[in-house]
Amino acid sequence: MTENIPLVSMKGITKNFGTIEALRGLDLEIGSNDIVGLLGDNGAGKSTLMKILTGVYLPSRGEIFWKGKKLVNHNVKMARDLGIETVFQDRALCEQHSIWRNIFMGREITTKFGFLDVKKMREETIKLMKNTMGFTSAAIEPNNVVGFMSGGERQGVAISRALYFNSNLIILDEPTTGLSLAETQKVLGFIKRIKNEGKAVIFISHNIYHVYPVVDRIVLVDRGKIEYNYSKKEVSLEELIGSMYTVAGHTVPDDVDIGAGG
Numbered sequence: 001m002t003e004n005i006p007l008v009s010m011k012g013i014t015k016n017f018g019t020i021e022a023l024r025g026l027d028l029e030i031g032s033n034d035i036v037g038l039l040g041d042n043g044a045g046k047s048t049l050m051k052i053l054t055g056v057y058l059p060s061r062g063e064i065f066w067k068g069k070k071l072v073n074h075n076v077k078m079a080r081d082l083g084i085e086t087v088f089q090d091r092a093l094c095e096q097h098s099i100w101r102n103i104f105m106g107r108e109i110t111t112k113f114g115f116l117d118v119k120k121m122r123e124e125t126i127k128l129m130k131n132t133m134g135f136t137s138a139a140i141e142p143n144n145v146v147g148f149m150s151g152g153e154r155q156g157v158a159i160s161r162a163l164y165f166n167s168n169l170i171i172l173d174e175p176t177t178g179l180s181l182a183e184t185q186k187v188l189g190f191i192k193r194i195k196n197e198g199k200a201v202i203f204i205s206h207n208i209y210h211v212y213p214v215v216d217r218i219v220l221v222d223r224g225k226i227e228y229n230y231s232k233k234e235v236s237l238e239e240l241i242g243s244m245y246t247v248a249g250h251t252v253p254d255d256v257d258i259g260a261g262g
């Protein structure tokens with residue numbers, strides 16, 4: 001019974017900014033262990049939708065349900081208490097601080113005398129990064145400074161932080177934008193780890209090649225509406241690319257290289 005109730009259900013979500021209709025009656029459900037790829041061009045409304053889910057904005061119209069229960073006056077604190085975490089591409093971490101400090105920043109473990117329990121936080125950092133996230137390189141010495149890590153590894157630290165604090169739904173806003181192919185692969189590996197942990201992910205991107213390998217479902221937002229919502233089982237990458245071109249009002253060019261990951 002409970003498996004049939006989605007973790008999140010957003011119904012008829014509309015958001016106006018003055019005369020701009022950023023979202024126009026949008027419905028979206030996320031299952032409790034779903035990896036959903038949220039695709040769409042710049043200005044489509046992806047970030048606005050996520051800000052509504054994380055309580056930054058209230059919708060102009062529409063309702064949000066969490067495990068079937070309607071959220072009333074949803075706000076940032078409520079979203080955090082429910083375990084909804086956003087990992088932003090740039091603002092995720094303090095570059096001059098160590099890995100363990102970044103993971104526990106604002107939620108430090110203390111001893112019974114109220115001192116920082118550095119030993120415990122270092123141990124937890126190693127456990128989390130090795131066992132949960134699958135880090136292997138020597139780069140995960142917990143005292144290492146985040147600023148010296150690669151872009152993909154930093155995403156891994158930010159995701160580790162979200163996982164440690166028992167999030168149920170992790171929103172990754174453009175986690176692979178600006179990363180090299182190898183670094184992108186790392187981030188995709190981390191997303192698989194989140195799936196293995198039994199959590200849900202919303203993976204926002206405008207790059208279908210990054211999204212397709214790891215997601216269960218693909219949702220395309222176009223001008224404030226959901227243009228399509230497919231389970232990966234029902235649609236091949238080629239078909240998806242075809243429908244994206246159709247949505248954009250183009251036909252698929254003959255020379256489109258679906259193997260490229262740019």
Ligand SMILES: Nc1ncnc2c1ncn2[C@@H]1O[C@H](COP(=O)(O)OP(=O)(O)O)[C@@H](O)[C@H]1O
Nearest residue numbers: 017020022040041042043044045046047048049
């Ligand atoms: N705070 C705001 N005030 C006014 N317009 C906004 C605001 N936030 C977003 N918009 C507008 O809403 C539309 C959707 O934006 P956004 O959700 O950021 O799109 P995406 O994340 O898909 O690129 C855009 O037209 C954008 O200019």
Ligand SMILES: [Mg+2]
Nearest residue numbers: 043046047048
């Ligand atoms: Mg955005």
